Amino acid sequence: MASPSARRHALPSPRHRRTLSSTLVEESVAAAAALVQRWHPDDDAAASGSLFLHATEHEAQRFLRAAADLHRAMLFFASDVITHGGGDGLVQAQALLQTAMRRLDQELQLLLDDMTRLDDIRAVVEAMVAAGYGKECISTFKSHRRAALSTELQRLLGLSPPYHQHLHKLAWEQLDGSIIPSWLAAAAVAFNSLFAAEKGLCDAVFAGGNAAVGEAVFAAVANDQATGLLAVAEAAVARARRAPERLFRVLDVHDTLTGEVLPGLLSVFGGINSSEVAARAAHLVAKVGEAARGTLGSLEAAIQKEPSKATAAGGAVHPLTRYVMNYLVFLADYQEGLTQLLVDGYQQQQEASSLMVVVHRLVSVLLGKLEAKAGCYRDVALSYLFLANNTQYVANKVAGSGKLRGILGDGWAEAQSAKARAHVGVYVRAAWGKVMAAIAGAGAGAEPPEAVEQAVMEAVAMQEQWVAADEETAQALRAAATAAVVPRYRMFYRRYGAAVRLTPGDVTTMIAALFAGPPGDV
Structure with a gap:
């Protein structure tokens, strides 16, 4: 028989231990109930304030601990309802936890309006996820941040969503007049600042769990917004096909895309093998190359199709000459990006080409067409005056553009001026x-x-x-x-x-x- 001392230090029976645990849990539930009631989400007085923005830090931390206690109480009562007689306790703890989660959901929305409270946002998210309300938490986070990001993009672009869904209905003049310029000004800021900040927020808030969760949340928040932004550039490229004068807008898009947007986009959204946004951007760059090559081919065909009999009165510089040479001067300003587009495209076709080759070909086609037009003048003197005027115009345009002169070669303009002087000599003898x-x-x-x-x-x-x-x-x-x-x-x-x-x-x-x-x- 055990001594009185041994009996005094013996452990309680299992039945008694469970009773003690139940008492402690019930006390924690009661304490939590009082706190949840004070910050009840349906209470007008409580709804006017915020645990994290208006109450003390101690009060906010108590509420988070209370939510955790309620979740533990649910698990305790659910573990053996029959043994503990905890059916009522389970129902009560679950109802209180749901109320607490609704309050935290409200707090999360308030905190997401005040992005300076990152630690508090993370604490609320962790509490909701730990309590089994991760799905609701993530849903609130995504919807709120998606709306906020949309508002920021609208402010940045000056366009109302869903702007990308109506682009196909707009005339080119509308795209070119306001939408594309807005995109050129805003795209780099969006991908290097707005989306980067959003990615940083998602990574920070969901850092306590699986990193894939943060990535999935960011994708849900930002992918549609990013592809909508790329849709503006896609519309510019699609609508500019085969229209030579529209190529410059496409090249503006290309330079902004490759020089300013892609580095940030790839950093934030990942590579083309893992990101829908990056894959779409890469496809867009390829489409720009196709548009550039197709447009330059269309320009060459248009020069060749120009009626030779359409001459210029008095042997003046022909409108075709002015158009092509001014076009080439502008084209030369895009030398770096256009060179890459042409090299990439022609390498894929197993052909050797460059901007120099393309420009040489266009100028050669133009000079050939001018020779044909000169032959349509009845007066020999006037035909050579026409050649002198147009050849000298071509030479002056090349000489006056450092970039175009660099593409065609330093001696090219001088050679054309020499041809113009020879035409003047023939003109004088004929006239x-x-x-x-x-x-x-x-x-x-x-x-x-x-x-x-x-x-x-x-x-x-x-x-x-x-x-x-x-x-x-x-x-x-x-x-x-x-x-x-x-x-x-x-x-x-x-x-x-x-x-x-x-x-x-x-x-x-x-x-x-x-x-x-x-x-x-x-």
């Missing part, structure tokens, strides 16, 4: 050939002196409506004509001056008046 022939005929006695004067008047009249590409070309034309005609006429005048009215000075003045009007549009 003043009858005058010089008349002078020679008069000197040989085969023509009367009056024939020379008549030839001069006809040559001047013929050229009065002809134009020069610019003042420099006009001076070159006048100088060449003066050098070819005036010395011969002066010799003629010394011999036959009494028989004609025009002096050498008169002829010089008449030549100087040619091409003095407004030059061709440059």
Whole structure:
């Protein structure tokens, strides 16, 4: 038989131990009930404040501990309802825990409006997840942050959601006028700042659990927003196909995408093998390349299809020349990005190409078309004036653009200027050939002196409506004509001056008046 001392220190029977535990649990439930009631989510007075924003830190921590106690009480009562007689206790603890979770759900929404309380947000999330309310917690977090992110993007873009769903209905002018410029200004900020901050928030809040949870929550919050943002760029590329003048917007999108957006996008969303957003961005870059190559091919085809008979009045610079050369000057500004697009695309097609090759080809097609147009003039002199004007315009455009000059080569513009001077020489011989022939005929006695004067008047009249590409070309034309005609006429005048009215000075003045009007549009 055990001694009194042994009996005094013996452990209680199992039945008695369970009774003691039940008492402790019931006391914790009662304490928790009082706290939950004070912060009941349906109480107007309690709803006007916040545990984490308005109450003391001690009160907030007590509430979190109370929620944990209620969850433990539920597990305790549920472990052996029959033994503990805890059916009522289980029901009570579960009801109180549900109420506490509703309160924490409200607190989470309030805290998510005040992003400076990251520790409190994480504490609420951990408490809800630990109590088995992770699904509800994550749902609240996702819906709240998705709405907040949408609002921020709307503010940044100046567009109302769901803006990306209506892009296909907009005219190009609407896209080009406001939407694409807004995207160009906002995309880098969105991917490098907004989405990065959202990813940091998800990682921090859900750091206590599986990292995959934070990644999944971030994807649910941000993927649709990110793909909606990329949809603007996709619309720009799709709507710009085969329209040469729209290529520059596509290249703006490409430069922003590759230079500013992709680094942040890949850092935040992951690589193309693991991220829907990154895969879509990579596909978009490929589409930009296709659009660029297709547009440049369309431009080349358009030059080739230009009717040769469509000439320019007075031998002026043709609108086609102005359009193509101005286009190439602008194109050269995108040299770095466009070079990469062309190299990537043609390498995939097992062809060797570069921006230099493409630009050379476009200019060569243009010069060939100008030769064809020149052949459509009835007057030989006018056809060479046309070639001189247009060739010099091409040379000036290349010489005036450092980037275009670098693409075509330093000596290319000089070679075209030399061709333009050769065209001027042919023009002078053709335009003043009858005058010089008349002078020679008069000197040989085969023509009367009056024939020379008549030839001069006809040559001047013929050229009065002809134009020069610019003042420099006009001076070159006048100088060449003066050098070819005036010395011969002066010799003629010394011999036959009494028989004609025009002096050498008169002829010089008449030549100087040619091409003095407004030059061709440059």
